[in-house]
Amino acid sequence: MGSDENILEMRGITKVFPGVVANDNVDLDVRYGEVHTLLGENGAGKSTLVKILFGLYKADEGSILLRGQPIAVGSPSEAIASRIGMIHQHFMLVPTLTVAENVALGMTSSRRPFTDLDAVSRRVSEISEEHGLAVDPSVEVRRLAVGERQRVEIIKALYRDAELLVLDEPTAVLTPGEVDDLFVILRRMADAGRGLIFISHKLREVMSLSDRITVLRNGRVVGGTTPAQTSREELAQMMVGRTVRLTPEKPVLDDGPALLSVENLTVHGDRETVAVDDISFDVRSGEIFGIAGVSGNGQRELAEAIAGLRGVEPGSSIRLDGVDATGDDTRARRDRGLGFIPEERMRDGAIAEFTVSENLVLVDYGSDEFTSRGMLAFGAIGQHSRRLVDEFAVKTPGIDTPTSSLSGGNIQKVILARELSASPTVLLACQPTRGVDIGAAEYIHTRLIEQRSIGTATILISEDLDEVLGLADRIAVMYEGEIVAIVPAEEATRDKVGLLMAGVVDPAPQTNS
């Protein structure tokens, strides 16, 4: 796999942002025909490096050789012209445009000044067929599932005939099945001679897809290896700089009282269809109740209903600590002891423009501790924030830094710190480690288990099967708005839960406690 010839050489790349050295003298080379993985914790500088390659950022120092020739990439259009393609960490699609329009955007049309969407659609279909990327060119992107959107991104790059393709965490939002499909496609692209740069936090994926791996820590290259020469544990250690426990350990606890009871809950989705269909379950003190499922099977609506962000249908009941909370607003539920780590952290969990400190007191700013005589007590708020930043190891230049400039994992830690410091009795954690690096994920898992030990009832909604299997005491699998099974941890295996997620209900009798 891979020839000996380099398609790309990046030499001595340095990039400084106010207060952080994002890339510090980084070297990277990519061969024709290989998948080269960039691995590193949140904030290690992976995205920065590839954005420099794509002309979105300008390096302070260093040089880039493409196919042996030095190039200066000043803008994305120059990168595209040099046949560099990029799948960004966040989708770069226009939801209201069709697939073909998204693909045609920025390209010269053969029928100027008019668009040549028919020709584009035909070419898209060809590419789809050739690479196994099924998607309908005439459909609006907002109607597509996440996995399909990812395919559109890849088609966009292939349409521009990218020879060097950068994929910045393309799997963060995909389901296990979609990841497998994607990897087949990526492997085929590499075998056809393209160079691929792949970024992911998921070591299982990195081990299965990569030809070579370069590890970054704090903006520096700390090592290079290949899957054959290394193991997941060793990679984790290289990234973080210490040993990491990949599977959490949790103490055995006695059953406590039910702190959250959901009965006959029915919730409508955004398009007035039934998203959660008459489901019931209890979560006890000292229990982590996992909810597994492929995204879009009602998990988001369920979480929003429990948090009080979405209305429920008549006959539904949600009880917190034995008291009916069905009609309560979010504030009242929080006062009853509900903590909430939302899935969309930038939309529902934090205010991007606010400082770290402001986000840390976003729930409690009105309490006597932080407000006196109607004025915010900045002294107390500052102290509290500094303590939490220390305790939760949030990597930030200071507590007055705007939250938007932190890396994804660190924003997640800010939310976690806020929610856990309020000592919740019921904690609703949605995709708590999505897009978060190994070190931070280990940390978040440890904190969730600590909460369990002090008696919190936790609902863990996650698409990461390893996470649910490792943490949960019982696992409910959601499929098309229903809980198709609740499996105790002892009986849960990857295969069994995976099948249930795909809607295949085990013919053997289920334990429904």
Place this chain on the structure above:
Amino acid sequence: MGDFFTLSVLVATAASAIRLATPYLLASLGETIGQRSGVLNLGVDGVMLLSAFFSYWTVLETGNLWLAVLVGLVTGLAVGVLYGVITVRLSATQGISGIGIFIFGLGLSDLLFRRQVGTPKPVRRLPNVDIPVLSDIPYLGEALFQRNLLTYLAFLLVPATALLLSRTTFGLNIRSVGENPQAADSLGVSVERTRFIAILMGNSMAGLAGAALVLQLGIFQPNLTQGLGFIAVALVYFGAWRPVGVMGGALLYGLVNATVLQWKALGIIPVSGSDLANMAPAVLTILALIVLARRVHAPAALTRPFTRH
């Protein structure tokens, strides 16, 4: 009431509705282009006042109507350059900048009128041009095909704008920078350039709207528009950012205005109630907006300046 429902009165009302709709239509179509690119321009009324004044002044001095129309367009274009620099280059807040443009236009047109003209003098109006054959159709021909050239232009611009937005490469660029400028940027579409050109197009059309207003009336006075430009902005929402929808709104507005005028003339509305009746179009717009507001999708990046880090 019976007087109103005679064929000749109805035809006259329809004809005047179309005439009255013309400035609204021109201005709203322009505003639609701007908003689809993500730029809100609340200064339309100011642009129209300035272009109306300069058009009027041109006719007054030269007697040349077509030069006056051109002057109106160029005035809009010039204010567009100013607005583009402020909002796109300097990334200023669009809402406030637009109000600034309005006040600037209101003040400057007033000042210039007082200094250069003083008392309102009537000028030549845009002549009606009969379209061969079509204008001979009974009733319909009189209402639709015996209008002035700017009216024809305004209605021709409806399909033209629709085509521009939906079928051209530049229209695709406009829609993408109005929805997700980051995505457009990542594909090498210049957000700045696209928005700037969209602003220039929109303001030129607002300039034409000012010219149409004053040249249909044949007279200028301070604050001639009386908020017409703001209604034009509202009509963009009313029309759900689609040229045909916007045309529907402009026609409805023209029709209500024309009916109120006609009813006053026929004495159906008493003189004492005439001020109240003047509010009818505005009330109608608000009601329509409330009913429609829930169903439409605004350009996602509307009013949001774009910066790359």
